[in-house]
Amino acid sequence: MSVLIKNGRIITASADTLADIFIEGETIKTIGKNLHVAADEVIDAEGMLVFPGGIDPHVHLEMPFMGTFSSDTYETGTRAALYGGTTTVIDFILQTQGRSLKDALTEWQSRATGNAVGDYSFHMAVTDFNEDTKKEIKQMVEEEGITSFKTFMAYKGALMVDDRQMVGLMQEVKKQGGMVTAHATNGDMIDYLVAKHKSEGKLSPLYHYLSQPEVTEAEASGRFAHMAAYTGCPAYIVHLTCEGALNAVRDAGKHNYQVFAETCIQYLLLDASLYEQDFEGAKWVMSPPLRELKDQRALWAGINQGLLQVVATDHCPFMWEQKKMGEKDFSKIPNGHPAIENRIELLYSEGVAKGKISLNKFVEVSSTNAAKIFGMFPRKGTIAVGSDADILIFDPNAKHTLSAKHHHMNVDYSAYEGWELTGKVKTVLLRGKVVIDNNHCLVEKGNGTFIKRNKVSNII
Ligand code: URP
Numbered sequence: 001m002s003v004l005i006k007n008g009r010i011i012t013a014s015a016d017t018l019a020d021i022f023i024e025g026e027t028i029k030t031i032g033k034n035l036h037v038a039a040d041e042v043i044d045a046e047g048m049l050v051f052p053g054g055i056d057p058h059v060h061l062e063m064p065f066m067g068t069f070s071s072d073t074y075e076t077g078t079r080a081a082l083y084g085g086t087t088t089v090i091d092f093i094l095q096t097q098g099r100s101l102k103d104a105l106t107e108w109q110s111r112a113t114g115n116a117v118g119d120y121s122f123h124m125a126v127t128d129f130n131e132d133t134k135k136e137i138k139q140m141v142e143e144e145g146i147t148s149f150k151t152f153m154a155y156k157g158a159l160m161v162d163d164r165q166m167v168g169l170m171q172e173v174k175k176q177g178g179m180v181t182a183h184a185t186n187g188d189m190i191d192y193l194v195a196k197h198k199s200e201g202k203l204s205p206l207y208h209y210l211s212q213p214e215v216t217e218a219e220a221s222g223r224f225a226h227m228a229a230y231t232g233c234p235a236y237i238v239h240l241t242c243e244g245a246l247n248a249v250r251d252a253g254k255h256n257y258q259v260f261a262e263t264c265i266q267y268l269l270l271d272a273s274l275y276e277q278d279f280e281g282a283k284w285v286m287s288p289p290l291r292e293l294k295d296q297r298a299l300w301a302g303i304n305q306g307l308l309q310v311v312a313t314d315h316c317p318f319m320w321e322q323k324k325m326g327e328k329d330f331s332k333i334p335n336g337h338p339a340i341e342n343r344i345e346l347l348y349s350e351g352v353a354k355g356k357i358s359l360n361k362f363v364e365v366s367s368t369n370a371a372k373i374f375g376m377f378p379r380k381g382t383i384a385v386g387s388d389a390d391i392l393i394f395d396p397n398a399k400h401t402l403s404a405k406h407h408h409m410n411v412d413y414s415a416y417e418g419w420e421l422t423g424k425v426k427t428v429l430l431r432g433k434v435v436i437d438n439n440h441c442l443v444e445k446g447n448g449t450f451i452k453r454n455k456v457s458n459i460i
């Protein structure tokens with residue numbers, strides 16, 4: 001099977017070229033002007049932008065969490081990702097405390113294998129670091145292609161690890177050529193504030209926000225960065241939301257130590273005023289919570305200054321019925337919001353079309369940097385000869401409105417209901433195959449494959 005994409009404006013992290021792309025099988029064979037080659041399928045991309053397929057390195061599909069499961073399966077979640085121009089996602093395996101990493105891997109494989117529509121990989125969340133877990137790190141890196149290890153510095157009593165475990169994990173992961181990532185908020189402080197608000201009868205979603213003030217994130221981000229610097233372990237902060245945490249990352253840079261950091265689309269676009277309405281605010285109950293306008297400004301600047309390398313989603317959807325588990329107690333609202341399908345179009349419309357980031361920066365933070373940091377580059381994350389033909393053909397002028405009425409995520413509300421966007425996904429190719437065309441999905445479950453990742457780098 002061969003495909004020729006003609007006359008598109010190809011944007012990578014570093015280039016902007018009018019050219020044709022010739023694809024043979026799963027990979028890009030030739031890139032050049034006016035290619036005269038016979039192809040089984042010819043796509044005219046005149047007037048379109050041609051990007052590498054999006055990579056979302058932070059999603060939670062069918063995740064057991066807070067007494068329920070996130071509502072997108074591997075099938076629905078990766079399909080919705082493709083509709084939104086994201087061809088590869090990295091999901092989080094959660095170790096059960098007291099059990100092995102291998103057990104958790106087997107469980108996640110049983111959910112993903114044969115069901116994913118788009119490509120996927122796994123991070124391993126270590127929730128119980130001990131002598132047995134330590135022995136499994138090498139196997140994960142060398143045999144399973146799982147090279148990033150996630151820690152939670154919050155969710156006390158459930159997923160949280162203490163600093164003793166963190167430092168031990170960092171030393172082992174560094175030795176094996178991996179990376180440690182963190183949900184960096186101060187779990188003890190949050191635990192105290194949640195209990196305090198509850199004892200005062202303050203039970204609405206607003207108190208979820210007030211239980212996780214900026215300092216809880218700034219402190220933990222700084223602590224994580226210092227532990228990473230001490231151990232020399234490559235490090236990455238997930239879902240960074242605020243100016244204080246960003247300053248901790250900046251400070252690490254001043255000491256000539258790089259801590260990679262990711263923000264998520266919601267923290268760039270939404271703010272904490274959404275919690276001021278009654279229970280409706282539960283739609284945006286996530287951890288860390290939405291912040292303030294000054295934080296949004298800091299995050300956009302952080303992207304342009306290269307302090308934040310990735311814009312992900314932390315996609316973790318729950319049906320409204322599931323959110324209502326916390327109707328009488330904010331601490332029981334399952335944490336997370338749906339965005340896997342909306343990330344690329346939101347970032348283009350609100351970032352590129354409104355002049356906040358350049359086209360090249362858009363590609364960097366939506367695809368290339370995640371591929372580089374997490375050991376998938378140059379197979380994924382760029383448009384180059386030899387790379388997987390994961391390609392997003394994007395109409396920069398099309399206008400459309402986001403709504404739960406026509407999204408493909410398995411969730412009955414949209415966190416961006418009624419948002420009017422400029423720029424729309426038109427055609428998506430995954431490993432050389434057209435998977436989305438004009439809002440139709442052309443492939444079935446089982447189309448997605450697991451991507452084994454290489455050892456990671458602490459320089460990009
Ligand atoms: O609220 C969130 N973020 N839910 C998913 C779990 C996590 O902390 O990433």
Ligand code: ZN
Nearest residue numbers: 183239287288
């Ligand atoms: Zn988290």
Ligand code: ZN
Nearest residue numbers: 251252254255
């Ligand atoms: Zn310092």
Ligand code: ZN
Nearest residue numbers: 058060314316
């Ligand atoms: Zn998450």
